Amino acid sequence: MAAAPLYCVCRQSYDVSRFMIECDICKDWFHGSCVQVEEHHAVDIDVYHCPNCDVRHGPSLMKRRNNWHRHDYTEPDDGSRPVQAGTSVFVRELRNRTFPSAEEILVQMDGHHVTQKYLETQGFHYPITVPRLDGLGLKLPSPGFSVKDVEEYVGGDKIVDVIDVARQADSKMKLREFVKYFYNPHRPKVLNVISLEFSDTKMAELVVVPDIAQKMSWVENYWPDDSFFPKPFVQKYCLMGVEDSYTDFHIDFGGTSVWYHVLWGEKIFYLIEPTQANLALYEAWSSSFNQSEVFFGDKVDKCYKCVVPQGTTVLIPTGWIHAVLTSQDCMAFGGNFLHNLNIGMQLRCYEMERRLKTPDLFKFPYFEAICWYVAKNQLENLKEFREDNCQPPAYLTDGVKALITALKNWLKREVSEPASVEVPDHIRPNHLIKELTKEIRYLVVGGGKPMKSQEGGAWPSTRSALDRASHQARRRARRLRHQQRHHAPKTPSNLEILELHTRQVLKKLEVGPFEEEAPFSSAVTARFNKASVASAAAVEHSLENNLRLVMCNGQIIRGTSSVTYQHQVSQALSPFQKPVKRYVRHGRMTAKFFLCRYSLCVSVVRQLVACLCREHLASPTTEEEAIEGMLSMAGLLCPRQLEESLARIQENKNFMDSQSSGSTSNSSDAWGDQSPSQGPSDPLHLGPSSEYQYCETSLSPHLHPSKRPAPSTPPISNQATKGKRPKKGMATAKQRLGKILKLIPPLR
Template sequence: MARARRRPARNAAARATSPLSSQEATPEAEPLASSTHAAAESCPGCTTESSASFNQFEKENWIRCDVCKTWYHWRCASSEPPAFLSEEDKKDYSIDRIDKWYCKPCVDKDPSRVMTLKAPARKSDRKRNYQDYASLNLGLTDPNRWIRMLENKTFKPDKFKRMHGSEVNMDWLEEDEDAMTEPILIEKPDGLGMKMPPSDFTVEDVAELVGEETPLEVIDVATQSASPGWNLGKWADYIELEPEAREKVYNVISLEVTGTKVGDMVLPPKLVRDVDWVENFWPSTRKGKGNAYPKVQLYCLMGVASAWTDWHVDFAGSSVYYHILRGSKVFYFIKPTPANLAIYERWSGTELQNSWLGDLVDEVVKVTLTEGNTMIIPSGWIHAVYTPVDTIVFGGNFLHSFAMPMQLKIRKIEIATQVPKKFRFPLFTKLCWYVGDKYLRDLKAPAGVSYPARVLTSLLALADFLVSEARILERGSDQAKKEAKDQVPSDRVKDPAAVARELRWRLRLAAGNSSDDEGVTVKPNGAGVKRKRTAEAEDERPRFKNFKPRRWDSVVEKADEDETRVVKARKPTEDDEAWKEQWVEWTINGAEGDASDAQVKSRTETIVRIRRTGEGLERQRVERVVESWEWQ
């Protein structure tokens, strides 16, 4: 049956990628590729003429093809009644009457596919109250169901770090391997280098400074779906009501205030500004009014008592800073282990969504934030949020160079669960091209650069992603090539294939691998792991226009004599698969239990390369240790 909706669905899959707390990006954050409206990104039926008529603040009806499951704007698809309908059906023709609907490409493939209508509803002059019995049976219309659901659950007390604002800096991020891998809580904003409105700032102040007529995305907490027809003035009036006088519980979690008077009062923590890709890599000349760029850094969240935001992951695995200006929030966290992310992916957009996700994973951690607290949430953490009292929060999303593998993993989940582009991180691929181009220029600089192992691992994932985009440009379908090309910033990247492959090549050199080592990945500890080279890898050897690699003035290879020693170690057996993981680390495993004497022969091979530079001398030393183990 054809699915229709007011905007791309507010199902779990869509929530999984929204800024801060399960909502779509604001209209201002949407791409305006090829001078068309942002909404066209998720509608294949849009044309230049139809896109020009879009109003970014208007709600759009959408319909999905029953064959290919692609979403179209109703106005771009079949808003005019087909000629084969009766005159009576033409008069009552609307998106709500559609039973089966097929897009033009699917009809062209099989002309027997014909749109059908639902039987007209029986009309009566008697007034009646409509009840959604399906939702009632599931308890979905009761906003307090979340609170009752929490009553019988057990949570692990949080052991997340409490840090002083002055400790949250680049030195911590670069030197602590656990930095930005778990949420951290800063109880007071002192030392964070952050600016916020005064603590007596109100929703009425937000409405006056941003504009009472500003359209607002409001969430009906009971159904976790958008409630139409709101603006900031109406929202301020709602907040003024006593809790018992509020007909429903609503929540606002996607008001982006960049470029407003409220936005001028907010400055993210200094660490966030230091690592934020949008802040550091998107050209400043291409920000501001009239330019499309990822506007996700300054959100004002306004929740009332008993509001709830269901389980979600922030879009593209972006990290979050989150400051409680007034009120309180209770967070429920699930660690993004491979198993938990797989469960979350299955849960998203299915009937499992009506169940408590926490029952399906290993553990849930509960954290309570109060007025003045700031939290930084790393990439990929699954979370739900409860609001015990009326609360105002300021926060924002950011991508950075320490978490690209996780950011790409969340993006793959978005693709697998068919999250519409409108609900994903705006201009994600274009931002990646800007980042890759800047890192390449830094790597090519005469002075050279060095990166922590975590950053090298992250950048190699970025380079692999850009190489995959380059392959689409070279080998994809015409439509795929066009979409990929639209995401390349032509003002900076003239030859995307060369940029992507040279970036990957230089990063692998920086990781200590040989220039032609196309089958190497870098582990989090910086060690190289060689993979078998494939035909595709052979085809992907670097090709750069007018590029001549710098030669080493001297390369010396030497090997130490074999050294033999006897150690206690457990011999791997054919029926024991665990030995593979145990022996990956460079340690002697199994020194207890059934360990026995093993004779170990080892030798060290060293390669030293030197060359003169404009500043003096560059020397590179690479050591390879080879061991042979034999049990007595």
């Protein structure tokens, strides 16, 4: 493998982060720092000679200046080319121009009054000036803090972006070189430093941003600590400019609001309001080929002049178009922040930057990522407003609407530009947009209920402020719910519901249709047949009952009328739906679900039997009819076997009658001391010769072999098996039904 080529007098490989210059004689490349050539000086060299060629060919040749009003000063000055922004001629003309005073639009306030509540109530639409630091929460070094002190705290090797004002071009240089230039009494150029962010340096401890910027900042409130993207640092900038430094008209990246404080010196701001017309003009001007030749202030109706002297702080809202002139050597501190008050304008400025193809260096870092984080938090805020039955402020509702539109457009762009989308990993974008849209739709429609409005101003938008401000609203909502529960009609108990339901079922059993298909042994048997057919009809037409029982996890939780049946059943069964899903595998219900279903059936039968006993019904026959009907409705009986089962119940009835005529002391033994194999001890127990057959419905799946009890082989002649032996591993009807009926307490 060939070795990497080496360059410069230091004989090192190429480093993209370091400035290099080519020798016009030997065609070799040299690091600017190794040959003492600064990047901003390189543009002034016409023919460069490296140190080796300098000995033989003499020093480098410099460009000849032909004009003072053009960025390329080598152009011939024929008087026909217009003046370009930033040049010495331009700055001189700008100082002599007159502009409307910014007093028409500025809001001068005391620092104690610049609060989040004030801005949320009154809005943040016009610049605010604060003549003193008191009350702002802003901490800064003393006015004696110098450029050399900046070098000491930040470090002389720090690479800073420097603007060559006369050419309006960017270059990089070490901070110590700029400090040397700053204190040079003969400055060959006008250089300006406006993007030295020092949050990661020792100087960060000397500066505390204003309280208003901290409380409203998206980054401070919504950026998670575990984010995949690095946290944007845009809140602490040090601006160092010499006299006549000029920055042309611009909007701060991402439509951020900005705070400036002039530590010493003076700056002049030229402010233009971000109206729809002015923004359209600004975008057209920014994309024009002769942008530097046209003063944008001449294209709008009004361009205001605002002088910011030493010790003054100015807050500029979202989207304001402004240019800055340093009228004397100056050091200022400032910072940018996104907030909830002007979300729509911030998004519009960001989209404008994309259309203008603004370099990433001059864009808000990870702007789209912070918007996703904000959307997630605003969803929680809107849900809290809805739960508290309170209307959020208009600026928040409008901002979330604009945010939803932007998020949708960014997802669409992902198809053509997948690398440009900044969606955090733990956020489900489509789900988040859907939920936000749902909340906004609820607010617009009102959910069919009147919404309470904010008292005494707009609602706070950050999480901590929202918790504090909504405490009283939460307490009022809880008090209202308590009053509603206190005055609501008394809910009937489970026992009362069971009693009423049992009476209605028994009534249906008595008046049900009777169609005797075959002659039976006696009138008593006909009566039982009538009751059984009626119970089967009750199962078929159960949805027509006036009173219905709603069960959840084996417990009767509500009795409802048929009018509200569908709605209440869906709510009552919701806790049971999730377990049911776990019991279904590949379309087949597992044994666990089978057992849960029969647990519900057993629970219902046991509760109904207890209710019947409490009512002291006249005869055991009525009890047996009720139990028979309950089992039929539970799907435990097959209609085609009712005739055989009724005969067995009649025999049990005769046995109970004989027991009741005996001694009272032996009654308990007759019911409880006999073994399960003795048929008469259990009114519903099936003996070995029983012809009862279990009928499985579509909701009764087969048990898994590992969950089934040991099979008991019935005789071949048993009618229940129709002359065939049961399949291997499958429980018989007797075993299943017998196990269930053992759980039912005996009737007394």
